Amino acid sequence: MSDKSASNLKANGRPPSSNAPGNPAATQSTPEESSNILQRLLAPLSPRWQNWVIRTIMSFVMISSFSLIIYLGPLAIVGLILLLQMLCFKEIIGIGHAIYRSHDLPWFRVLSWFFLFASNYFFFGESMIDQFRILLHRKQFLEPLLTYHRLISFSLYCGGIVGFVVSLVKKHYLKQFTLFGWTHVTLLFLITSSHLMIRNVFDGVIWVILPCAMIICNDMMAYVFGFFFGRTPLIKLSPKKTWEGFLGGGFSTIVFSLLLGHCLIQFDSMVCPIEYDELGNTLNTNCSRHPVFQPVQFRLPFAEFLMEDSSTLLGFEALLSSIPWYQFHWHTICMASFASIVAPFGGFFASGFKRAFKIKDFSNTIPGHGGVMDRFDCQIIMGIFVYVYFHTFIMVTSPHHLLRQVYSLRPSDQLKFYEALTEGLAKRGIVPAV
Amino acid sequence: MADSLNDESGVEDKKKEEMKVGQGLESDEVRRRKVASADSADDEPAAAPVDPAVAQSIGQGTDQSPGILQRLLAPLPPRWQNWVVRGIMSIVMIVIFSVIVYLGPLAMVVLILIIQMMCFYEIINIGYVVYKSQDLPWFRTLSWFFLFTSNYFFFGESMIDQFRILLQRDQFLQPLLTYHRFISFCLYCGGIVGFVVSLVKKHYLQQFTLFGWTHMALLVLVTSSHFMIRNVFNGVIWLLLPSSMIICNDIMAYMFGFFFGKTPLIKLSPKKTWEGFIGGGLSTILFSVLLSHFLIQFDFFVCPLEYDEVSDAVSMNCVRHWIFERSTFHIPVVGKLLFLSSIPWYPFYWHSIIMATFASFVGPFGGFFASGFKRAFKIKDFGDLIPGHGGMTDRFDCQIIMGTFVYVYFQTFIM
Numbered sequence: 001m002s003d004k005s006a007s008n009l010k011a012n013g014r015p016p017s018s019n020a021p022g023n024p025a026a027t028q029s030t031p032e033e034s035s036n037i038l039q040r041l042l043a044p045l046s047p048r049w050q051n052w053v054i055r056t057i058m059s060f061v062m063i064s065s066f067s068l069i070i071y072l073g074p075l076a077i078v079g080l081i082l083l084l085q086m087l088c089f090k091e092i093i094g095i096g097h098a099i100y101r102s103h104d105l106p107w108f109r110v111l112s113w114f115f116l117f118a119s120n121y122f123f124f125g126e127s128m129i130d131q132f133r134i135l136l137h138r139k140q141f142l143e144p145l146l147t148y149h150r151l152i153s154f155s156l157y158c159g160g161i162v163g164f165v166v167s168l169v170k171k172h173y174l175k176q177f178t179l180f181g182w183t184h185v186t187l188l189f190l191i192t193s194s195h196l197m198i199r200n201v202f203d204g205v206i207w208v209i210l211p212c213a214m215i216i217c218n219d220m221m222a223y224v225f226g227f228f229f230g231r232t233p234l235i236k237l238s239p240k241k242t243w244e245g246f247l248g249g250g251f252s253t254i255v256f257s258l259l260l261g262h263c264l265i266q267f268d269s270m271v272c273p274i275e276y277d278e279l280g281n282t283l284n285t286n287c288s289r290h291p292v293f294q295p296v297q298f299r300l301p302f303a304e305f306l307m308e309d310s311s312t313l314l315g316f317e318a319l320l321s322s323i324p325w326y327q328f329h330w331h332t333i334c335m336a337s338f339a340s341i342v343a344p345f346g347g348f349f350a351s352g353f354k355r356a357f358k359i360k361d362f363s364n365t366i367p368g369h370g371g372v373m374d375r376f377d378c379q380i381i382m383g384i385f386v387y388v389y390f391h392t393f394i395m396v397t398s399p400h401h402l403l404r405q406v407y408s409l410r411p412s413d414q415l416k417f418y419e420a421l422t423e424g425l426a427k428r429g430i431v432p433a434v
Numbered sequence: 435m436a437d438s439l440n441d442e443s444g445v446e447d448k449k450k451e452e453m454k455v456g457q458g459l460e461s462d463e464v465r466r467r468k469v470a471s472a473d474s475a476d477d478e479p480a481a482a483p484v485d486p487a488v489a490q491s492i493g494q495g496t497d498q499s500p501g502i503l504q505r506l507l508a509p510l511p512p513r514w515q516n517w518v519v520r521g522i523m524s525i526v527m528i529v530i531f532s533v534i535v536y537l538g539p540l541a542m543v544v545l546i547l548i549i550q551m552m553c554f555y556e557i558i559n560i561g562y563v564v565y566k567s568q569d570l571p572w573f574r575t576l577s578w579f580f581l582f583t584s585n586y587f588f589f590g591e592s593m594i595d596q597f598r599i600l601l602q603r604d605q606f607l608q609p610l611l612t613y614h615r616f617i618s619f620c621l622y623c624g625g626i627v628g629f630v631v632s633l634v635k636k637h638y639l640q641q642f643t644l645f646g647w648t649h650m651a652l653l654v655l656v657t658s659s660h661f662m663i664r665n666v667f668n669g670v671i672w673l674l675l676p677s678s679m680i681i682c683n684d685i686m687a688y689m690f691g692f693f694f695g696k697t698p699l700i701k702l703s704p705k706k707t708w709e710g711f712i713g714g715g716l717s718t719i720l721f722s723v724l725l726s727h728f729l730i731q732f733d734f735f736v737c738p739l740e741y742d743e744v745s746d747a748v749s750m751n752c753v754r755h756w757i758f759e760r761s762t763f764h765i766p767v768v769g770k771l772l773f774l775s776s777i778p779w780y781p782f783y784w785h786s787i788i789m790a791t792f793a794s795f796v797g798p799f800g801g802f803f804a805s806g807f808k809r810a811f812k813i814k815d816f817g818d819l820i821p822g823h824g825g826m827t828d829r830f831d832c833q834i835i836m837g838t839f840v841y842v843y844f845q846t847f848i849m
Contacts, residue, residue: 150842174484176806176810177806
């Protein structure tokens with residue numbers, strides 16, 4: 001994000017001795033703490049360029065690791081999402097720990113991680129049961145875990161509450177309650193967004209890769225446009241952001257995401273949901289494509305209103321029909337608009353948060369960039385949006401999904417369902433009455 | 435009392451911060467200096483300052499009583515006055531609840547929502563006063579907006595789940611149904627954008643603290659109240675019985691503690707005793723079986739609220755779930771001694787006993803949590819809505835955890 005690089009400059013411009021006297025040099029995302037090899041290589045460059053090089057190298061490292069994970073498949077992506085979620089959680093809890101000076105409250109960290117475990121267990125179980133119910137029912141030892149999943153999760157959470165109450169120490173009530181709230185709000189945001197992203201992966205890898213790419217592209221393009229054309233400031237909270245960057249970044253994100261989307265659609269592995277194939281007894285990503293991913297003719301919406309002359313219309317349409325088009329591209333445009341216009345507010349929120357607690361970065365996990373949270377603040381709101389968008393406009397509920405739920409009932413209940421269904425369909429005239 | 439808020443800052447802490455740096459974590463001082471150039475004028479402490487005199491700004495209901503009663507009770511000593519006021523208000527509340535129950539499940543749903551909003555009002559009020567946010571006019575508006583959005587989302591989900599077919603018949607509701615989640619998400623996003631836009635330069639810390647405060651309150655209140663609403667849809671007994679258990683446990687634990695109380699239970703609430711805890715628990719279990727026996731006799735309490743396609747109406751006639759059907763229970767060994775080999779039994783009684791056990795042994799931790807919360811902010815009550823008892827949240831703190839438990843229990847074992 002452009003304002004971060006600028007403030008990095010400020011930090012790097014000052015010599016290290018300007019840090020608080022008597023303190024050893026604090027670790028931050030400065031070039032000094034990078035590996036010695038890089039340090040020696042980059043020593044001749046000025047600090048500003050050093051920072052640039054580090055940032056670019058780390059960007060490439062991150063993008064290549066992500067590409068590798070994508071190649072490994074959707075389950076690897078799920079693992080990555082969970083890993084990143086836990087790193088973000090660790091960073092935010094670390095900040096709370098530092099701000100509220102709770103070193104003498106050893107249970108705070110244990111309880112926070114326990115609540116994280118309980119929420120992850122609950123949501124992960126719900127997603128797995130939803131998606132792979134039939135597969136899971138085959139394993140005998142999983143059976144009780146499936147049936148009593150919600151009760152087990154609730155008991156874990158209650159255990160956490162009881163543990164919290166028992167851990168209350170006389171003069172520290174305020175701190176403990178504040179940290180309790182801190183943990184819960186963090187969990188609220190991180191857990192919901194990461195598990196909604198996991199469900200997006202189950203619906204098709206493209207539903208996670210494309211939105212992520214949109215956010216990254218928007219970041220970079222907004223910076224580039226701001227760098228070359230930036231004049232009018234956008235928001236007081238992030239003084240380096242400009243309207244030119246905002247709009248230019250948005251427009252180029254739409255174009256980029258159309259190109260990338262078109263590229264990804266060609267591959268079945270990107271586009272197909274992960275399903276448990278009962279016949280083959282495997283997880284597979286072969287499918288009959290959703291209509292959104294099938295090639296169609298490009299039709300300009302409201303074309304009839306735009307052109308009065310029918311011959312021009314026909315000629316224009318003949319020209320346009322040569323463009324390879326998918327309905328999915330319309331959805332791409334909607335999502336890219338959201339990514340450029342609304343998602344940056346996630347970044348502003350995080351900036352405000354950092355200013356409120358007077359920190360520059362969430363942590364120093366990624367050299368040159370800051371913490372994991374710094375990189376993923378906009379992805380949080382984007383992940384939730386894509387999930388809601390998908391389930392509203394693409395696929396509200398599928399017959400396959402409902403069938404999964406029916407097959408997990410007891411056989412007597414399955415028969416009852418069958419009878420009630422045929423009766424109801426006959427009543428509605430969908431099926432001829434027997 | 436004010437010292438306890440200040441004893442955290444001191445020289446020892448500075449040393450701890452310096453040690454922290456060695457662990458790879460930057461100390462607050464260094465961080466502060468790095469960003470100091472941006473806003474060096476203000477020197478806010480790292481955590482939002484808490485107003486120590488909160489209790490005076492928020493009404494404290496326990497010691498209040500309405501004017502008429504005050505004049506009537508003037509001759510009695512203050513302790514008895516408080517007792518009478520509490521007793522009268524308890525009876526008033528129970529009467530009001532009985533009337534609402536008589537009016538039916540939809541009236542109960544409305545009551546739950548009203549109580550939820552009053553609890554939310556109290557908690558937001560506390561946050562408003564505690565963090566001294568009189569100069570932040572948008573805080574209250576945004577909080578109520580977030581409450582409206584969450585209620586809209588959850589209420590819609592419950593309604594769609596329960597009455598989907600009925601609602602789909604209404605033409606103008608159709609788009610609201612199809613796009614419900616999308617609309618809710620857009621509303622919430624609007625709230626987030628509104629919050630970011632409302633950030634004021636020197637008040638970031640306060641605003642973020644209050645944002646977190648609001649979300650915590652919503653998380654606790656909205657989820658539990660909507661679980662309770664779903665419980666009502668499953669059958670009035672699934673809300674009425676657990677609520678009664680909590681109330682009974684409260685009263686019985688007090689009685690047992692009054693007569694037999696000796697060993698303290700938890701440092702947080704010094705008046706609670708082990709004798710009260712266990713005695714209250716056992717009597718709650720007994721009471722709940724008796725009350726369930728009474729309630730089961732009536733279809734009204736036991737049937738779920740459903741849309742009946744055949745008669746095109748929302749009805750509560752039903753084929754009873756098997757747990758509400760009479761059977762017999764054979765008392766294993768003791769029966770022969772008491773000449774009672776079997777008693778009339780409903781399978782529901784087992785569920786009753788389990789829920790009562792939860793209500794007596796885990797439910798009170800909701801009350802301890804609320805007590806700790808009040809001590810943390812140095813208030814005696816959440817508000818003054820109910821004379822003699824305190825605020826709405828004081829009465830309903832244990833119901834929150836109970837409502838959630840009953841919902842999970844029902845989903846796991848009954849449905």
